[in-house]
Amino acid sequence: LANAFVTTSLCSPSRASILTGQYMRNHRVVDNQRPVPPGTRFFPEYLREAGYRTGYVGKWHMGHEDDTPRKGFDHWVSFAGQGTYFDPTFNINGKRKSFKGYNADLLTDQAIDWLKEVGPASQKGKPFFLQVGYKAVHYPFQPPPRHAKRYEGKKIDYPETMANTEENYLSQSLWIKERRYGIHGIDHMETGALDKDPVPSFDELYHNFCETVHALD
Incomplete structure (x- = not known):
């Protein structure tokens, strides 16, 4: 998108x-742990x-x-928290089922199966709405x-604005400098069980990111 913004x-x-x-x-959902009021x-x-x-x-x-079904949806397929990339367990309309395979591929299959189910009904005048949210990336x-x-x-080719220099920070907000070594900073990202300080290879991290994005294309 040429002009996108989120609050x-x-x-x-x-x-x-x-x-x-x-x-x-x-709406008061201020973080990833907060339930909907x-x-x-x-x-x-x-x-x-x-x-x-x-x-x-x-x-x-x-x-x-x-991961329990939420109001407003006739059909529900989801998982707890962030889920896993491989061999996930889905809650399908209140019943949990384990799968073999890649999360994004399995979710796509689930979405297509439901579209096939509602397709004939929609052609008879009953419309449908489907929202899909992938784990990646x-x-x-x-x-x-x-x-x-x-x-x-x-x-x-990293942008010049990534440089860790005082000259670079002259044109940036102070919080960018302060968060550089935070869990979402580029020099110490949140890496869970693999946490190291600093991140062993930012190039490798970025390569893996781009490769993971391909699963959504």
């Missing part, structure tokens, strides 16, 4: 804004009232480890085998 660039607050049409200060209405609820069949497939994360970046090593050894 809160974090998974759950952004998802809550999409589903409610509200800013974070109103009671009484909150999602726009798919209005669609159901208008005769739509509604489905949600993918990452939810509002409420962290709670979250750390630790794990591409499917078909995309692994695609960018290995490729040179990365």
Whole structure:
């Protein structure tokens, strides 16, 4: 997008804004652990009232480890928290089922299966709405085998604004400098069980990120 903007660039607050049409200060989902406050209405609820069949497939994360079906959706496929890239367990309409394979591929299959189910109904005048939310691309970046090593050894031209110099910071907000070594900073990213200080290879990290994105194309 040439001109895109989000008020809160974090998974759950952004998802809550999409589903409610509200800013974070109103829907109150301020982080990835916060559940949706009671009484909150999602726009798919209005669609159901208008005769739509509604489905949600993918990452939810509002409420962290709670993967139970949410209101407003006739069909539900999700997983707890961030989920896993390989061999995930999905909650399908209240029943958990384990799968073999890559998360994004399996979610796509689930979405297509539901579209095939509602397709004939929609052609008879009953519309449908489907929202799909992939796990990718979250750390630790794990591409499917078909995309692994695609960018290995490729040179990365980093922007000048990435330089860790006082001259560079003259034109940037102070928080950019202060967060450089934070969990979302480029010199000490949140790496979970693989946490090291600093990140062993930022080039490798970026290559893995790009390879993981390919699973969504």
